[in-house]
Amino acid sequence: VRVIGLISGTSSDGVDAALVDIQKRAGRCRIELISFDVYPYPGSVRKKLIDLASGLPQPVAHLCHLNFYIGELFAEAARRIARKARIPLDEIALIGSHGQTVQHLPMPKWEGKRPVRSTLQIGEPSVIAERTGITTVADFRPRDMAAGGEGAPLTPYLHYLLFSHPKRSRAIVNIGGISNVTYLKAGASLEETVAFDMGPGNMLIDGLVLAVTGGRKEIDTGGKMARRGKVDAALLSELMRHPFIHRKPPKSTGREVFGLPMVTSILQSSQARRLPPEDLIATATVFTAFAISENIRRFIVKKGALQEVIVGGGGVKNPVLMASLAERLAPIPVQPFESVGHESRAIEAMTFALLGYQTFHLQPTNIPTVTGARRPVLLGKIIPGNFPQSK
Amino acid sequence: VRVIGLISGTSSDGVDAALVDIQKRAGRCRIELISFDVYPYPGSVRKKLIDLASGLPQPVAHLCHLNFYIGELFAEAARRIARKARIPLDEIALIGSHGQTVQHLPMPKWEGKRPVRSTLQIGEPSVIAERTGITTVADFRPRDMAAGGEGAPLTPYLHYLLFSHPKRSRAIVNIGGISNVTYLKAGASLEETVAFDMGPGNMLIDGLVLAVTGGRKEIDTGGKMARRGKVDAALLSELMRHPFIHRKPPKSTGREVFGLPMVTSILQSSQARRLPPEDLIATATVFTAFAISENIRRFIVKKGALQEVIVGGGGVKNPVLMASLAERLAPIPVQPFESVGHESRAIEAMTFALLGYQTFHLQPTNIPTVTGARRPVLLGKIIPGNFPQSK
Numbered sequence A, B: 001v002r003v004i005g006l007i008s009g010t011s012s013d014g015v016d017a018a019l020v021d022i023q024k025r026a027g028r029c030r031i032e033l034i035s036f037d038v039y040p041y042p043g044s045v046r047k048k049l050i051d052l053a054s055g056l057p058q059p060v061a062h063l064c065h066l067n068f069y070i071g072e073l074f075a076e077a078a079r080r081i082a083r084k085a086r087i088p089l090d091e092i093a094l095i096g097s098h099g100q101t102v103q104h105l106p107m108p109k110w111e112g113k114r115p116v117r118s119t120l121q122i123g124e125p126s127v128i129a130e131r132t133g134i135t136t137v138a139d140f141r142p143r144d145m146a147a148g149g150e151g152a153p154l155t156p157y158l159h160y161l162l163f164s165h166p167k168r169s170r171a172i173v174n175i176g177g178i179s180n181v182t183y184l185k186a187g188a189s190l191e192e193t194v195a196f197d198m199g200p201g202n203m204l205i206d207g208l209v210l211a212v213t214g215g216r217k218e219i220d221t222g223g224k225m226a227r228r229g230k231v232d233a234a235l236l237s238e239l240m241r242h243p244f245i246h247r248k249p250p251k252s253t254g255r256e257v258f259g260l261p262m263v264t265s266i267l268q269s270s271q272a273r274r275l276p277p278e279d280l281i282a283t284a285t286v287f288t289a290f291a292i293s294e295n296i297r298r299f300i301v302k303k304g305a306l307q308e309v310i311v312g313g314g315g316v317k318n319p320v321l322m323a324s325l326a327e328r329l330a331p332i333p334v335q336p337f338e339s340v341g342h343e344s345r346a347i348e349a350m351t352f353a354l355l356g357y358q359t360f361h362l363q364p365t366n367i368p369t370v371t372g373a374r375r376p377v378l379l380g381k382i383i384p385g386n387f388p389q390s391k
Helices: A043-053 A060-084 A125-132 A141-146 A156-163 A203-212 A221-228 A233-240 A260-271 A277-301 A319-329 A344-360 B043-053 B060-084 B125-132 B141-146 B156-163 B203-212 B221-228 B233-240 B260-271 B277-301 B319-329 B344-360
Strands: A002-008 A014-025 A028-040 A094-111 A114-122 A136-138 A170-175 A178-184 A194-200 A308-312 A334-336 A381-383 B002-008 B014-025 B028-040 B094-111 B114-122 B136-138 B170-175 B178-184 B194-200 B308-312 B334-336 B381-383
Touching: A002 A060, A002 A344, A014 A060, A014 A344, A028 A060, A028 A156, A028 A344, A043 A060, A043 A094, A060 A094, A060 A114, A060 A125, A060 B060, A060 B094, A060 B114, A060 B141, A094 A125, A094 A344, A094 B060, A114 A141, A114 B060, A125 A136, A125 A381, A125 B141, A136 A344, A141 B060, A141 B125, A156 A170, A156 A178, A156 A344, A170 A277, A170 A344, A178 A277, A194 A203, A194 A277, A203 A260, A203 A277, A221 A277, A221 A319, A233 A260, A233 A277, A260 A277, A277 A319, A308 A319, A308 A344, A319 A334, B002 B060, B002 B344, B014 B060, B014 B344, B028 B060, B028 B156, B028 B344, B043 B060, B043 B094, B060 B094, B060 B114, B060 B125, B094 B125, B094 B344, B114 B141, B125 B136, B125 B381, B136 B344, B156 B170, B156 B178, B156 B344, B170 B277, B170 B344, B178 B277, B194 B203, B194 B277, B203 B260, B203 B277, B221 B277, B221 B319, B233 B260, B233 B277, B260 B277, B277 B319, B308 B319, B308 B344, B319 B334
Parallel strands: A002 A094, A094 A136, A170 A308, A308 A334, B002 B094, B094 B136, B170 B308, B308 B334
Antiparallel strands: A002 A014, A014 A028, A094 A114, A136 A381, A170 A178, A178 A194, A381 B381, B002 B014, B014 B028, B094 B114, B136 B381, B170 B178, B178 B194
């Protein structure tokens, strides 16, 4: 069957849409990408999203409105990816929509004796179901958190399906806004999968680029700024001490840690020492590579074999970041998803197509060893599409 | 089958829980109340909810956390009503949860050429499904709004089932935080039902009581303060001009109109004239009765027969309000729900039990003539309970 997966990542730049074909044989799914695209948000939306995640107080009415407006943009992305693939909407069985994360609070806050973890993804799925007529499964993280998990990461379920190998132990790294890793030991079962967030992906670099260029640039295209800069040893060693990097998995994080708060703190501490902007970007780039390599060394290599590291996400396009990562992980080879036949940009959207499909068929998709949940649960909420007109 | 309905109304005082029995015969539902109770929120929660609805900026993290914490309180209410009725959770087929409204913005805000209406109910249903193991249908308003409706009112669907009569034309009034009415013309079909919000219910009176007593009292118990006060003609005629009262249905409103903003404006305009607190309460009470009677006169009586007005909701317990209403509507008799055999406090919670049941069975429950939606749609999101453990 054909399923559409939708997500906007922590970098809040637009809607990733993947149209996939899913087939089930002998209880095992096969998933194949038919079409993928990214539909950028209007600039005003991106700014509002960054404001929402900033921690500064916001009128609740803004959030309420944005939830529905982003639902419209998600619905439009679904219609556009179907049109691109020339597949009519009524031949699409399901949509799986992750939505847009605006908060993720996996550390419990106590209410009396009750630990409360929480997360908030917006992009109203009722709007998606209404505009497309397609049954939509959405909002995958809350149920895992209700079951005591961190609600993340969820991509390992797809990583296992695509990359697990009887003879090769692999680490699958995704460098999105945040970077995360899935460790697939050779021949291991789904339940033995290990996965966790490692720290910043592109978020910290992007945040600093935006700040030092006064908003003129949003990313360090091709790693050009980092290449011109010099790594500042004092700042780097300060960053390297960040407790999240050294915390044992399972763990997950987001923009509230490695977004504006960290950008602001780096700018403040560097101002006194008059570090050139390029040096800040160079240092943040090496720190990002460190966050990834250090987590792999301490929490994966120490525990088992590792034949290769396969990297996906926007970070793959930053050659300075990739070179620093390869150097730090040598002699373990580091290669992009494309080298094993998959489009790395599409992985997250494909994940939510698969998770939507599985929930609709009453199959749990959280991996308790990965999220820390007490048990496997059905993720997401089901919003029926067009109903058969009643009499 | 047994179904639990949960809601916390705009007065944000606690969770209403109704356990009902629903039977379907020849396509028509019968619903019977087994047990009902209200489980008050902790005081800290009520304060946070009023802050959220106040319009003042709030950290998004507070909302994110509160959504999950209120989900816990809703789950607890479900467990408690089942225990009260001595029915084990695994004999309960479904939960229908409305959640707690924090914003309702039915007037479209334009994004380019796109009108965006929005609403926000919290009380994470994934938590309810996880804690109870019962499949939960929740968040009923967004789909109707996605279909161009106001997302409210939704109780008319149950009103029709319980109160429609072949020979008598009835107006069903609910005085909750907001007051609304359902007009059931004798012998009319569901599609001919007319219903809309009329203005403040208890919200304005409660808000003023809280303010003038410095927080010592939350409601005017038994209408005692109103009875001691004198209606101020100048203030009353100013209030009577409120445009919402005179707007043609369909229409819906909430705390953002008749909550803190109106309380603040009344206090400011009365301060200069040194009106005694009791006079403010007396005036607000008569204004509330006016909002109801004026809407019934202009938008119901002018259009059709009306044999009786049946009133439910917390407002029934305020004899000053009820007397003012009866006087304004005479000679049409005004009587409480109880006089026709139904517990008025339970109506809203029963509504969401019924709506959850119908959505689960793929029956639309919005009434387009009531909400203004373009078509009947399936309301809500389905969150599966315990899944049959996979192999």
